[in-house]
Amino acid sequence: MSRRGSEGYALRLSAVEEDILTLLVGRELYGLAMLEASKSAVGGTRALRPGSLYTALYKMEQKGLVRSWWGSETPAERGHARRRYYTATGLGAEVLTATQLRRHQLAQWQPA
Amino acid sequence: MPDHRPWGGLLWGLGLVWLALGLRLGLVGLAQGLGWQRLALGSLLLGVALLGVALLGVTLLMRPEPGQPAPQPSWNRRSLSVVPASLREEWGGDLAEACWQWHQRGYARWSIRLWTLSWMLQLVETRVRCALYAAIWAHRWKKP
Numbered sequence A: 001m002s003r004r005g006s007e008g009y010a011l012r013l014s015a016v017e018e019d020i021l022t023l024l025v026g027r028e029l030y031g032l033a034m035l036e037a038s039k040s041a042v043g044g045t046r047a048l049r050p051g052s053l054y055t056a057l058y059k060m061e062q063k064g065l066v067r068s069w070w071g072s073e074t075p076a077e078r079g080h081a082r083r084r085y086y087t088a089t090g091l092g093a094e095v096l097t098a099t100q101l102r103r104h105q106l107a108q109w110q111p112a
Numbered sequence B: 001m002p003d004h005r006p007w008g009g010l011l012w013g014l015g016l017v018w019l020a021l022g023l024r025l026g027l028v029g030l031a032q033g034l035g036w037q038r039l040a041l042g043s044l045l046l047g048v049a050l051l052g053v054a055l056l057g058v059t060l061l062m063r064p065e066p067g068q069p070a071p072q073p074s075w076n077r078r079s080l081s082v083v084p085a086s087l088r089e090e091w092g093g094d095l096a097e098a099c100w101q102w103h104q105r106g107y108a109r110w111s112i113r114l115w116t117l118s119w120m121l122q123l124v125e126t127r128v129r130c131a132l133y134a135a136i137w138a139h140r141w142k143k144p
Helices: A015-024 A031-042 A050-063 A090-108 B005-032 B037-061 B088-104 B109-140
Strands: A066-070 A084-088
Touching (some): A015 A090, A031 A084, A050 B109, B005 B037
Antiparallel strands (some): A066 A084
16 A cells, blocks of 8 residues: 655545545445435435445455445345445545545635 | 365356446447347357356355355455455345335335346446456556
């Protein structure tokens, strides 16, 4: 995992990754809960899609931005399959903060 | 017992790739009359065959010995080709729960099936895209 000093991370977040990290900071959610939360928050047309969600989660876990674990419950409505829970790691939260700060700095820029 | 999961996952991934390739070639051939029907049919058959072999192989080879717990996937070392085998429980569970919720909300059975198909196509399409990217670009493309 490559970093560039303490000022900014070399890790750049895609739009989907940023949405996922925003959802996961301070929360523990599984895939379907993330899809529903996203749909509830921003509406159906701009919500996370199943196809991109799981692939992004896999890549983010490889980068160390999120961590995951199997839940212990096996609800009958899931066909007794376990839920895979995700949450943002410290690195994920830092990268998200850095990304939001960069956006803020860009928005605040004034021509000299 | 040796871990055959990577091979099962690789076959599963290849099957999905060929299946999606066959579907796309078939659709392109149908839309533009390019005469790719034979190629599309071949890809579809190969995809189905690979999926079948992967399912059969994984089912037979991954049966735990009597009295031993089933091996758990190592999430820290999974590769893109292993993902389909490892995430089957997660995707399948989420999809089953979503179907259950739609059913509870009173959606018609045909609309639930349509949504389920849409989910599956999205998952397959993303898997194919990532697999092709990993196979072609990540290994062959060198930054100058």
